Amino acid sequence: MKEKNSVSKSKWKRLFRKKWFFPALYLGISALLLTAVLWYQSGTNEPEQAEEDKGIFDSLGFNSDEEATPVAEQDEVVKAPVAEDAEATVVTKFYDHKADSEAQENALVLYDNKYYQSTGVDYAAADGEAFDVLAALSGTVTEVKEDALHGNVVQIEHKNGVATYYASLEDVKVEAGQEVKQGDVLATAGQSLFAKDKATHLHFEVLNGDTPVNPESFFNQPVSKLQEAKTETEAVQEETADTAGQNEQTETEAPAEENADAEATPTDESGDKEETPDRSDEEKSPEQDEQPEDEATSSSSSAQT
Template identity: 55%
Template sequence: MTKLKFKRLMRKKWLYPALYLSVAALVLVGVFWYQQSAKNTGDQVAEQPESEVQNEFTTLDKEQDSVAVMEQDENLQMPVSDEKAASIVTKFYDYNASEEDQESALVLYNNKYYQSQGVDITRQDGESFEVTAAMSGKVTEVKEDPLYGNVIEITHDEDVTTVYASLNDVQVQAGSEVAQGDVLGSAGQNSFGQASGVHVHFEVRKDGQPFNPESFFGQPLSQINKKAEEGSDTEGAPEDDATDENQAPSQDQADESGPSADDIQNNTDEDPSGSEDEEQAPDEESASSISTIQT
């Protein structure tokens, strides 16, 4: 009976086409599935490196953006690692300041009083301390000066520079980039600021013009630029004396003799901002800042 049914089935005309179509459909499904599997595997292999590279670029861009934002938001800091233990013993000479502040901004050297163009910072215990970068920038000068000790100059955006003098040692090189808070060296002593003991002499300059660092601690560069547009901290100085009395001594003047300290002190007490009888600081041909001292 089974053979008879099979023979009858084989006589059906639609059987063979149906079988061929079924087999063909299975083959096509198998080929399509294989191609899709191979394609998906290849796409995953090809896309994985691209995804990793994209992630690296994205991370790099985010880091660069973070650095840019950080530099943009940086405020001027005291050049010390521990501000709580630091104190300013010599102020910046400002013609518009009080007599008390002006007197504390005079530096006695070689029987002459000179007007400080920066601030002297010490520790309360008199010990040495780490001197740090007040802002991020590029070290444009490192030198050892017989009068001011080791000196470092850092250039920032907008032609603003910070100067660090009276360093006992230096841990950076000219041409290197430093971030805010990086250690530049340690505080020491120098010949010009002997009365300050172990200290760092710190200056802030815009286009070579000195400004009072105390006025800008905690402030961004834009405030220094704004102050520069309005006028320097030496405004209000007598026209005849403003240039000469402003200048720190150069090494060539280190051995020059002058009037006694008592005579200068008497003149300073009468008129700290400068008078016709007050001894003049080095003339205009002298170095106007520690960044231009002849070594």
């Protein structure tokens, strides 16, 4: 037993005599102390850092207490109703009253020997083949029907009073009341009596309230742009209505003034103004102006005698 103790002591003595032993020991102890201090500080500073970060976000207008908005509820971007890799292109454009005559001519639809202004856009493939029709926005299907002129029709309601309308469909895959996501397949392109010259095609409309708007103007734009456009349109319509009301009031008052002037200074057929009658002439008695025919005759006879 004594021999074992003496051996272990001699090992420690030899170890202590090494030049690197004590520096290594000091470094190891320092590292342990430094690690302990850093760990302690990180644990106590986390709440303070969190409060500091919260103050920064609040100063920037972010409410950190609000729940995160799900991706599905964020403002969507309006997409075309056909896949990006589809060969379908726009063959009939939206009729824009501000467009040039050539563009307006290309936005007319011939039916029953009459031309009608297109309230949407028509898609068709160059080879005449059918293609998938996709939901341009997420929403609720409000109508699925078969129309005599426009073929199978699907209408979807979205937020802020926006709706999308799909016509000339085949193999409809949705039903009224169904929730759809952007990009879901609604049907395939088909045919309609109203645009039978286009064969297989899709007629697509975007409705801002009850008003059709040019879909191509809002592709790749957030839905909020439609709401802004609606607000601007309503403001213009209100201003136009006010202006029309003022003009109508002015036109109503103008004839009254003209009539008053006409009564004050009547004109003859030649355009020359007649003088205003004297007050004495106006007050003449009808008995003075008109004499009986018999009395006038007797007066004439007396004069001759």
